[in-house]
Amino acid sequence: MEEDEEYIENTWTYVTLCGEPTLYEGLRFAKDLVLANLCLRFLIQYIPMPQNVRHSVSLVLGSFLLYFNIGPASVWTVGITVGSYVLITFLSMFTKRYRGLIVSICVILFLLLCEVYVVNPKMWQQIRGVQMIAAMKIISVAIELDRDLFKQMLNPIEFGGYIVCPANCILGPWISFHTYNQYLDIKFLSKRWIKIILCNLCLSMMFLVLSNCIVPWYIDDDVTKWLVAYRDAQAFRMSHYFVSSMSIVSMTSAGFGLTNDCHSELQVTKPFFIELPRSLVQVVIFWNIPMHQWLKNYVFKTCQPYGQFIAIFTTYTVSSLLHGLNFQFSAVLLSIGTFSYVEYNFRYKVASALEVCCLANPCVKQCEHKYKKNSFLAVFVNTLFSLITMMHLAYLGVMFEASFSLQESGYSYFHTINKWENLNFFSHGLAVFMYVIYLMM
Amino acid sequence: MAGPPIDMKWLCYIVIIMCLRCEAANKPRRGRGSMWWGIAKAGEPNTLSPLSPGVLYMDPAVHATLRRKQRRLARENPGVLAAVAKGASMAVAECQHQFKYRRWNCSTRNFLRGKNMFGKIVDRGCRETAFLYAITSAGVTHAVSRACAEGAIESCTCDYSHVDRAPHRSRAATAANVRVWKWGGCSDNIGFGFKFSREFVDTGERGKTLREKMNLHNNEAGRMHVQTEMRQECKCHGMSGSCTVKTCWMRLPSFRSVGDALKDRFDGASRVMMPNTEVEAPVQRNDAAPHRVPRRDRYRFQLRPHNPDHKTPGVKDLVYLESSPGFCEKNPRLGIPGTHGRTCNDTSIGVDGCDLMCCGRGYRTETMFVVERCNCTFHWCCDVKCKLCRTEKVVHTCL
Numbered sequence: 127m128e129e130d131e132e133y134i135e136n137t138w139t140y141v142t143l144c145g146e147p148t149l150y151e152g153l154r155f156a157k158d159l160v161l162a163n164l165c166l167r168f169l170i171q172y173i174p175m176p177q178n179v180r181h182s183v184s185l186v187l188g189s190f191l192l193y194f195n196i197g198p199a200s201v202w203t204v205g206i207t208v209g210s211y212v213l214i215t216f217l218s219m220f221t222k223r224y225r226g227l228i229v230s231i232c233v234i235l236f237l238l239l240c241e242v243y244v245v246n247p248k249m250w251q252q253i254r255g256v257q258m259i260a261a262m263k264i265i266s267v268a269i270e271l272d273r274d275l276f277k278q279m280l281n282p283i284e285f286g287g288y289i290v291c292p293a294n295c296i297l298g299p300w301i302s303f304h305t306y307n308q309y310l311d312i313k314f315l316s317k318r319w320i321k322i323i324l325c326n327l328c329l330s331m332m333f334l335v336l337s338n339c340i341v342p343w344y345i346d347d348d349v350t351k352w353l354v355a356y357r358d359a360q361a362f363r364m365s366h367y368f369v370s371s372m373s374i375v376s377m378t379s380a381g382f383g384l385t386n387d388c389h390s391e392l393q394v395t396k397p398f399f400i401e402l403p404r405s406l407v408q409v410v411i412f413w414n415i416p417m418h419q420w421l422k423n424y425v426f427k428t429c430q431p432y433g434q435f436i437a438i439f440t441t442y443t444v445s446s447l448l449h450g451l452n453f454q455f456s457a458v459l460l461s462i463g464t465f466s467y468v469e470y471n472f473r474y475k476v477a478s479a480l481e482v483c484c485l486a487n488p489c490v491k492q493c494e495h496k497y498k499k500n501s502f503l504a505v506f507v508n509t510l511f512s513l514i515t516m517m518h519l520a521y522l523g524v525m526f527e528a529s530f531s532l533q534e535s536g537y538s539y540f541h542t543i544n545k546w547e548n549l550n551f552f553s554h555g556l557a558v559f560m561y562v563i564y565l566m567m
Numbered sequence: 568m569a570g571p572p573i574d575m576k577w578l579c580y581i582v583i584i585m586c587l588r589c590e591a592a593n594k595p596r597r598g599r600g601s602m603w604w605g606i607a608k609a610g611e612p613n614t615l616s617p618l619s620p621g622v623l624y625m626d627p628a629v630h631a632t633l634r635r636k637q638r639r640l641a642r643e644n645p646g647v648l649a650a651v652a653k654g655a656s657m658a659v660a661e662c663q664h665q666f667k668y669r670r671w672n673c674s675t676r677n678f679l680r681g682k683n684m685f686g687k688i689v690d691r692g693c694r695e696t697a698f699l700y701a702i703t704s705a706g707v708t709h710a711v712s713r714a715c716a717e718g719a720i721e722s723c724t725c726d727y728s729h730v731d732r733a734p735h736r737s738r739a740a741t742a743a744n745v746r747v748w749k750w751g752g753c754s755d756n757i758g759f760g761f762k763f764s765r766e767f768v769d770t771g772e773r774g775k776t777l778r779e780k781m782n783l784h785n786n787e788a789g790r791m792h793v794q795t796e797m798r799q800e801c802k803c804h805g806m807s808g809s810c811t812v813k814t815c816w817m818r819l820p821s822f823r824s825v826g827d828a829l830k831d832r833f834d835g836a837s838r839v840m841m842p843n844t845e846v847e848a849p850v851q852r853n854d855a856a857p858h859r860v861p862r863r864d865r866y867r868f869q870l871r872p873h874n875p876d877h878k879t880p881g882v883k884d885l886v887y888l889e890s891s892p893g894f895c896e897k898n899p900r901l902g903i904p905g906t907h908g909r910t911c912n913d914t915s916i917g918v919d920g921c922d923l924m925c926c927g928r929g930y931r932t933e934t935m936f937v938v939e940r941c942n943c944t945f946h947w948c949c950d951v952k953c954k955l956c957r958t959e960k961v962v963h964t965c966l
Contacts, residue, residue, distance in 0.1 A: 143818065144818070146716070147817070148816055155812045195811070252805075254809035254810075368804055369804055533803040537808075
């Protein structure tokens with residue numbers, strides 16, 4: 127009995143000792159972000175000014191925010207912005223078709239060169255997310271120019287304001303230039319607005335504490351390795367939810383992503399659909415919805431004329447290159463790609479063989495299978511598949527649990543292989559097994 | 568006829584002086600800095616006032632055992648006394664846990680009437696005493712740090728002004744112009760616990776005699792164990808595994824691990840003597856500013872091992888002066904109860920085995936029925952249900 131009490135007391139102390147500084151740090155981070163964005167919103171809202179001035183306000187505030195958050199490293203973001211603008215204007219003189227392609231290649235090459243030669247690893251890990259968002263915005267502008275979606279070439283202020291907009295330059299989410307332009311208009315703001323900000327702030331803090339303190343504690347270290355893997359992967363997912371809801375906070379406080387009646391129309395991630403997944407395909411979609419849309423719009427659709435396989439392959443390559451030249455990300459993304467491909471096809475076969483509604487994506491309208499989605503067989507098969515998906519997620523997410531020095535300076539090849547070896551490469555084996563059955567069916 | 572009363576008076580004086588001298592000679596009062604240990608008993612339910620739950624009611628007798636400076640500290644830091652009491656009782660429990668199966672089992676007795684809670688063993692400078700000093704000082708450091716983190720001590724607030732001092736500024740990071748990550752949160756909890764423990768626990772030990780040096784060293788060792796086991800843990804957050812936001816926090820070790828570490832040091836404790844010269848040898852850590860902090864001077868001494876072949880004891884090692892007395896037989900002079908009536912393990916060949924525990928006196932074997940909880944099942948959430956089982960147990964007790 128005494129031991130129990132002591133245990134509860136110790137764990138409670140642990141949670142408080144961890145929770146308080148965690149919340150403090152999280153809120154300190156949120157403070158700058160929210161202040162800069164509120165500033166932007168109030169300036170736009172209450173001082174009448176032409177659109178170009180709004181863009182420059184966004185440019186100035188965004189640069190300040192970047193500087194306060196990542197310090198002198200923000201030079202790299204400014205560099206990529208200026209460089210790509212010069213490149214786009216230069217290319218526009220010669221071609222109207224290949225700007226997207228050339229700019230994409232240059233931007234990605236720039237990121238890779240930065241990572242390998244120029245920036246030290248710690249700093250790179252710090253600015254990687256920021257650079258990724260900037261790169262996505264630049265590529266989207268270049269491709270939209272090719273598609274003739276702009277009446278004329280963007281002026282530098284519009285371009286700069288879009289790239290370093292304080293609402294999403296640090297944590298994302300990606301939005302297209304047109305949406306950004308639209309959001310800069312005056313909005314109807316009500317009490318709801320503050321409520322949305324506060325709700326998302328609370329939500330993000332909850333995820334932060336879950337990720338740092340609660341999830342790593344609620345499963346002991348000395349249970350089976352799969353439970354430990356599940357726990358570590360879940361802590362990483364919580365961290366992702368934290369970042370996503372924090373990005374909504376920053377967007378909303380700038381008045382971005384609001385409908386005309388002051389409802390939030392932003393959705394970055396769907397925690398429930400990831401924690402209780404239907405399939406890996408759905409997890410990939412719901413993990414980061416804006417990023418998914420970006421990949422689909424600008425990479426997949428651009429490559430579609432060259433065939434389905436090339437389109438899918440390019441999409442995964444671009445997505446992994448955007449994350450940098452890192453074995454771990456490439457391995458994880460490639461595995462996700464393969465697993466979801468196998469799963470998609472396997473489930474298609476199973477669905478037609480058993481006549482059950484168990485496709486990777488839920489049927490849009492009335493499904494044509496004999497056993498509908500509420501039938502016992504369908505529920506059973508789907509549960510089975512979702513358990514497999516949860517296992518895949520544990521297998522893939524366990525990578526991101528690492529010592530702090532490794533998190534800070536980038537994951538190594540050996541770290542990745544060690545983690546998977548520890549789990550006997552089980553998910554890869556399972557995927558191969560499912561593929562073989564799929565071929566035999 | 569005026570003689571007898573005067574004689575009586577003188578006689579009284581003489582007797583009193585004799586007594587005082589006797590006491591001075593017999594009881595060198597070496598454990599003078601350890602009387603506060605009695606506070607451990609203050610946390611027990613019967614001394615808690617039923618009218619004001621949560622507020623520790625201090626038994627005046629307990630209060631009397633505190634030195635003047637300790638009382639002042641308690642007054643200046645409201646809430647700290649409860650933490651000290653908790654730390655002390657935690658230390659006692661941990662000591663009794665660590666020494667459960669040894670001849671000396673850290674037994675305590677009624678602490679009042681000016682006696683030491685652990686008995687007269689404290690008057691000897693032996694290993695056991697060394698452990699007692701270290702564990703109690705560690706207990707206070709631990710409990711005060713924790714109370715500080717939980718906000719139970721008013722004078723120990725989270726001093727966020729420390730945040731911007733960037734304690735972990737590394738040269739590599741500065742060279743690369745990365746904004747050095749700054750510590751947030753209550754970084755000073757352990758610092759407060761450490762300093763408070765030095766003030767409170769080391770009050771009586773001026774560091775003049777060898778015994779006082781021993782006490783100071785062991786107190787410091789206990790604190791060092793708590794401090795070094797405190798770990799900083801950090802985590803990165805950002806888009807797809809990048810490190811845009813860093814969060815760090817401190818992790819206080821469980822007191823059990825501190826107890827385990829100290830028990831290890833107990834087993835490897837070093838016997839020491841005074842250095843040849845009385846001049847205090849300079850200690851590396853304060854070399855830079857030898858005269859700036861005169862109060863800390865009492866911690867600047869180096870003890871020499873009794874056996875010159877052994878290495879000098881480190882900051883975390885326990886030190887003692889004389890070999891331990893035998894704990895087999897009852898010894899009222901040293902307050903040793905002896906191992907009569909202790910339970911032992913007849914199959915073990917270790918210290919808890921009946922041969923060693925009973926010191927060869929032999930043991931009695933009894934069979935008894937014990938009612939205990941069994942077949943416990945966990946019900947979601949969070950309830951454990953058990954059955955009561957009657958089991959037969961064979962108990963061996965020393966004669």
